[in-house]
Amino acid sequence: MSPRAGRHLTSRVRARGWLLTTAPLHVGGLGHDPSDPLPIALDGQGRPYVPGTTLAGVLRHWMDGAQPGTLDGLWGSAEEKGHASRVVVADGLVTTEPRLDEHALPAAPLDVAALEFRPSVGIDRVTGAAAPEFLYGRAVIPAGHYVRLEIDVESNEEADLDEARMDALLTALRAGKVRVGAATGRGLGAVRLLDDPFEMVVDRFDSPEGLPAVLRDDPARRRGAEPSRRTDPALPPARQVLDIRVEWRPLAPVMVRAGAGGLFADTLPLTTRVDRRHVTLVLPGGSIKGALRGHAEFVERTAREGGPPAPSAPPGASPADYSAAFRAQLDQLPAVRALFGAARDGRERGAGALRAEECAALVTVPDELWDAAIGGEPDESDSVRDRLEDLGMARSDHVSLDRWTGGAADGRLFTVLEPHAVGWEPIRLSVDLTRLGSGSDVALALLLVTLRDLAEGRIPLGASANRGFGDIEVTEVVLTGPPWARPVTLPQALNSPEVSSVGRAWTDYLAQEVS
Template identity: 45%
Template sequence: MPRPGRPMLARLRVRGWLQVRTPLHVGGAERDPNGDLQVAVNGRGQPYVPGTSLAGALRAFAEGDRPPAERLDSPWGYVMPGTQKGTASRVVVQDALITNTPSLGKDGLPDDVLDPAQLETRVSVGVDRVSGTAAHGFLHGRLVVPRGAYLRLELDVESTPDDLGEDRVWLGRLLGALAEGRVRLGAAKTRGLGRVELLTEALQIHEQRFDNRAGLLAALHGDGGQAWTLTDLRPDQDQAVRQALGIEIGWRPAAPVMVRSAVDGVAVDAGPAHQRDQPHAGRAGPAGAA
């Protein structure tokens, strides 16, 4: 007699760290409608990226990075509009705590969680298309996770022997894109926010089998199963599907352009705009100055 529910005879388990390369904003509940856009926090008040948000970004990238003949409805789930047909996702993405360092405590949980006081504030204004100056009444701010923070990545792919081969391929392609910094998370991605990079030296990929006695006992005893490397999962790593278009615009400001950090304790509070993605160094001055 067939067992009820969805079969899971194998599991690909990924554990690692994503480093925030540009400031990141994943929105949370607003306490004040007139205040800054908040960053999501969990029940303990710790900044984090919800697993649903992370899964959505990963699925969106995976959909655009697949060959035309490949469908990802099976691993990521789908619903046919107007019908009751569909399946749940076989990909389980855990909430990602945001930390200062890529380290785990004795309980296996991140032990250096980012303090909400370390979040930065980014203030934006609307621009009047006629005058080219700041538009009246269009001022807002958002809290962002600072560059250099880390996200704990915990992802499982529930599989079967029939799907396991394809699951390895698309998972390897997705992890490769994360390692190359091609996947962005959160809001304001077109403004440069949300670029993250997978730390391959700390990446752990294990395959567990539940269709035999040895595999079940190994999982119960905490054995991770067969270990894989990112290279093992990427047989087609030289055949990129998604094409990237880079545009570089050269310009010179007509007046001094400054950028300011909202976090105290850096070398300087303000610096030339061309250094905004570099560590603060030197003294504040007009754009182009040393």
């Protein structure tokens, strides 16, 4: 008799549910014009979706924890004598509601017209202006939408262990510990598994009762959302993460510019969706991370007494030369590179260990009001302005003066909708200490000095920081995680015994030459 073909299968764990996007989400798709924003992945019918390969990759990354490759027996291996994954992850369609139609397919796909835009720009460290070839943007799926999640785990002799691992994974998804998509270090990709609607089915094929139960669709096969806890999942150690919460309030208008003007203002603050009927102002994680990185570079260069970075490129150089020189600026300082990330063509490619979440304002603006502010009728202007002022935003006029005549320069009168009385949620940062490895003390020292300067008002946030915007007052900084055994405030951390080794590592690091 010939050997049995296919993979031996004794049981199957099947989970079906919905991931709620709690932050904007970007999974890259195919673009046709390099001048367009980075596009979202679309399926064959032109609907935003998250490919199963993307979902499988981030789920595997979480389960691997601090020891990648430990679970090759579950997730598969590409080695010469490897094998396919026993985990099957379906594509996840993005929807506006967590609901299925009569064919058990997602019933309310998201329209691409509802996508948002996130701008990004690199600031040249010498000129202070936008670096050539570093102005770009990406389309994102707004928060408050849903991604269909369908996972199957096919088991043989490890059925109980696989079920326990599925429980652990689903628990992490419910806690929001798994990020999906690109730019997660900029606060994108936060999702959370809903408890309802959710279905988990455990099928057994190794007993006379198991297969008939599958054919009858026996309700006893279904499990609730609560994990069974019957078996230790035997997962690798989790990654060590330091969480940071910064309580603050603005002393001046704080905003990031939107890409277009409006009815009565040339410049509007960037917004993001809160729910299906309201938006709010937002500081993207990339903007916060960029402000912290720029100051961290200043700190390290000052500590090294090395002066400012070399000019980005000689006069008359091509944009490509300027771009290459700017990337070289970003790659000069190892501690900054480890904490904030390396340039794409740097010597040590890789994402930074620091993550900055998007920071939303505490005010909510109805869609109809914001639509009127962007493109309403002129006769509605006064009414719209009054309603926005009630929410803490007022129009301010700005003008450039002609240095010869002393009058207004031609074409230099512009207006800004300024959030002068808007509160904000805390800034949330996290540092993956596992990613930093042996260099964690050096990076942590640089981060602590940067946070100290943020707390002392030395780091403005958002746009127009040289024009009176962006000043903030920090009321509290709380750090939770290694190397501290309990949550500590920033002053407590700076005076704790744990910081002594951090200081020694920083001193030794500064004594090293940096090319």
